[in-house]
Amino acid sequence: MARISFATIRRLSRYYRSLEQAESREISTISSDELARLNGLTAAQVRKDLSFFGAFGRRGLGYNVPDLKRNIAKILGLDKSWNVAVVGAGNVGRALLNFDQFKKQGFIIKLILDNDQNKIGTQIAGLQVKDMQHLAQEMRANSIEIAVICVPGHAAQKIVDMCVSEEAGVKAILNFAPVPIFVPKGIALRNINMAVEIEALSFALTNPGQL
Amino acid sequence: MARISFATIRRLSRYYRSLEQAESREISTISSDELARLNGLTAAQVRKDLSFFGAFGRRGLGYNVPDLKRNIAKILGLDKSWNVAVVGAGNVGRALLNFDQFKKQGFIIKLILDNDQNKIGTQIAGLQVKDMQHLAQEMRANSIEIAVICVPGHAAQKIVDMCVSEEAGVKAILNFAPVPIFVPKGIALRNINMAVEIEALSFALTNPGQL
Numbered sequence: 089m090a091r092i093s094f095a096t097i098r099r100l101s102r103y104y105r106s107l108e109q110a111e112s113r114e115i116s117t118i119s120s121d122e123l124a125r126l127n128g129l130t131a132a133q134v135r136k137d138l139s140f141f142g143a144f145g146r147r148g149l150g151y152n153v154p155d156l157k158r159n160i161a162k163i164l165g166l167d168k169s170w171n172v173a174v175v176g177a178g179n180v181g182r183a184l185l186n187f188d189q190f191k192k193q194g195f196i197i198k199l200i201l202d203n204d205q206n207k208i209g210t211q212i213a214g215l216q217v218k219d220m221q222h223l224a225q226e227m228r229a230n231s232i233e234i235a236v237i238c239v240p241g242h243a244a245q246k247i248v249d250m251c252v253s254e255e256a257g258v259k260a261i262l263n264f265a266p267v268p269i270f271v272p273k274g275i276a277l278r279n280i281n282m283a284v285e286i287e288a289l290s291f292a293l294t295n296p297g298q299l
Numbered sequence: 300m301a302r303i304s305f306a307t308i309r310r311l312s313r314y315y316r317s318l319e320q321a322e323s324r325e326i327s328t329i330s331s332d333e334l335a336r337l338n339g340l341t342a343a344q345v346r347k348d349l350s351f352f353g354a355f356g357r358r359g360l361g362y363n364v365p366d367l368k369r370n371i372a373k374i375l376g377l378d379k380s381w382n383v384a385v386v387g388a389g390n391v392g393r394a395l396l397n398f399d400q401f402k403k404q405g406f407i408i409k410l411i412l413d414n415d416q417n418k419i420g421t422q423i424a425g426l427q428v429k430d431m432q433h434l435a436q437e438m439r440a441n442s443i444e445i446a447v448i449c450v451p452g453h454a455a456q457k458i459v460d461m462c463v464s465e466e467a468g469v470k471a472i473l474n475f476a477p478v479p480i481f482v483p484k485g486i487a488l489r490n491i492n493m494a495v496e497i498e499a500l501s502f503a504l505t506n507p508g509q510l
Contacts, residue, residue, distance in 0.1 A: 097502050101495040102479060127479050164498045165505030172497075179394035186390045189477060189494050195501070234500055260500040262493075266400060268313060268338050276503035278496045282473075283400050284312040285489045286383075287375045289445055289471040290406070291308050292487035294376030 092140065099137050100160050102127045107157040119150035166193055171231050173199035173258070175247055176238035177207045177217050180264050184236060185213040198230045223247070227256035234260045241267040303351065310348050311371050313338045318368040330361035377404055382442050384410035384469070386458055387449035388418045388428050391475050395447060396424040409441045434458070438467035445471040452478035 106126045110118050120131040120138070127134075138151070141163055161167045172195050174181045184190070185197055200212060203220040210217050218226050227235070235251040235258045237244055244265030251258040252275050260276040263269045266284075271277045317337045321329050331342040331349070338345075349362070352374055372378045383406050385392045395401070396408055411423060414431040421428050429437050438446070446462040446469045448455055455476035462469040463486050471487040474480045477495075482488045 094499060097499050098495055101492070101498045104498075105478065128481060163502065163505075165501030166498065168501075168505075170501055170504070179390075179397045183390035183394045184493070187493065190497065193494060193498070195497055233504060234497065236497075260504055262497055262500060267316070270339060274507075276500050278499050280491060280493065280496055281312070282395070282398065282491065283404060284309055285491055286401065286406055286445065286447075286473055287312045287315075287377065287404070288305060288308050288489050289473060289487050290376035290379075290381055291374065293381070293444060293471055294374075294379075296485075 096137055096140070097164070099127070099129065099133070100164060103134070103137070104157065104160045104164065104166070107153055107160065110153050111157060116153055117150045118153055118156075122150070169194040169196050170233050171199075172197045172234045172236060173201065173227060173230065173232040173251075174236045174238060175201050175220070175223070175251070177202040177204070177212060178238060181236075181238040182212055184238070185215065195234070199226055199232060201226060220247075223250050224253060224256040227251060227258055232256075232258055234258070234262060236262045236264065237269070238264045241265050244269060307348055307351070308375070310338070310340065310344070311375060314345070314348070315368065315371045315375065315377070318364055318371065321364050322368060327364055328361045329364050329367070333361070380405040380407050381444050382410075383408045383445045383447060384412065384438060384441065384443040384462075385447045385449060386412050386431070386434070386462070388413040388415070388423060389449060392447075392449040393423055395449070396426065406445070410437055410443060412437060431458075434461050435464060435467040438462060438469055443467075443469055445469070445473060447473045447475065448480070449475045452476045455480060 103123055106123055107118070120134040123134045124131040138156070141159065172190070174184050174197055177200055181200065185200060190197065197215065199218060200215050201218050201220045201223055202208060207217045208219045237247060239247050244263065244267050248261055248263070248269050248271060250256060251261065252271055261269065261271055263277065263279045266281055269277060269279065314334055317334055318329070331345040334345045335342040352370065383401070385395050385408055388411055392411065396411060401408065408426065410429060411426050412429050412431045412434055413419060418428045419430045448458060450458050455474065455478050459472055459474070459480050459482060461467060462472065463482055472480065472482055474488065474490045477492050480488060480490065
């Protein structure tokens with residue numbers, strides 16, 4: 089498989105959602121036109137993205153919905169389940185623990201950690217908050233593959249370094265802390281920075297016609 | 300000003316944070332090398348981004364920190380304050396109301412709305428939850444410029460349509476609902492989709508060497 093961009097992956101995730109919805113409405117085939125319309129894209133873009141992975145619709149018939157959904161699930165790794173830890177039991181961490189969609193798509197939150205003595209030992213969404221002092225052992229004991237970082241900016245890099253240490257064994261980081269994070273080669277990293285996204289809106293409001 | 304990409308805006312937001320940190324440590328000048336190192340970029344990229352807006356460092360001296368910070372703030376619209384509404388008082392909405400960084404950067408949450416009778420009238424972070432039935436009037440009365448959509452996917456497009464109606468007058472949407480959203484021309488839109496971001500990680504774990 090050729091190297092593909094994150095933009096393509098984002099679109100595959102969106103097609104996957106459209107296919108889920110189609111399946112729930114018992115629609116068995118879908119055209120590239122319809123997938124494009126549902127996602128605000130061109131049909132040419134949809135066909136290009138999907139042909140890249142060897143999925144081809146039949147002219148006049150379109151794509152078989154369950155087949156294409158299964159193919160995309162396999163590409164995105166949604167046909168497996170992943171063990172996830174949330175580091176930081178603040179508002180963002182709590183929101184994630186209550187975010188049903190993660191579990192539905194195979195991302196199982198097995199561990200939540202905090203360093204606040206008032207939070208350690210309490211229950212959130214059925215999970216007991218563990219002490220961050222034992223981060224590496226807890227990550228290893230729960231076979232955590234993905235750590236979601238919900239700690240303040242000043243603590244984030246240190247926590248990430250602990251997560252990706254050989255002892256802890258985490259292979260992917262989803263970072264909510266509003267600071268740049270560095271990971272060694274071979275570790276996957278995605279950042280979600282709410283401040284950056286809202287600043288893109290104030291930029292657009294300040295500079296009409298831009299973005 | 301030439302049309303610039305969202306990727307550039309993201310980097311400007313990151314430089315702004317580096318400059319804030321430099322200023323808090325009373326550092327008065329900063330080089331493109333240092334800004335690059337702090338953000339995992341090349342110095343050439345930093346110089347290109349900043350020259351685009353007419354900011355030029357002096358060879359051997361670098362950029363004046365307060366001047367550059369002020370210039371970027373102006374470009375991003377952070378020298379003004381913006382009236383923000385949160386639609387949906389679930390976990391994500393609550394997390395946002397407690398997210399101090401928004402206020403610090405001039406994004407003032409003035410309104411929170413929900414349609415749940417058990418939530419309407421209760422207080423969250425000092426704001427009373429208003430009835431979503433009066434969305435347009437409340438948006439207009441509070442001069443809301445940016446609406447943050449934290450409702451379930453099936454309700455999101457309808458709520459967005461109400462927000463951007465002439466009656467409500469909202470000009471920018473930050474969407475947390477995990478569905479594609481459509482807005483009329485002239486309305487700014489950014490999506491934050493946690494499921495899409497975590498799927499990029501399972502893709503990377505499934506396809507080592509990709510992303």
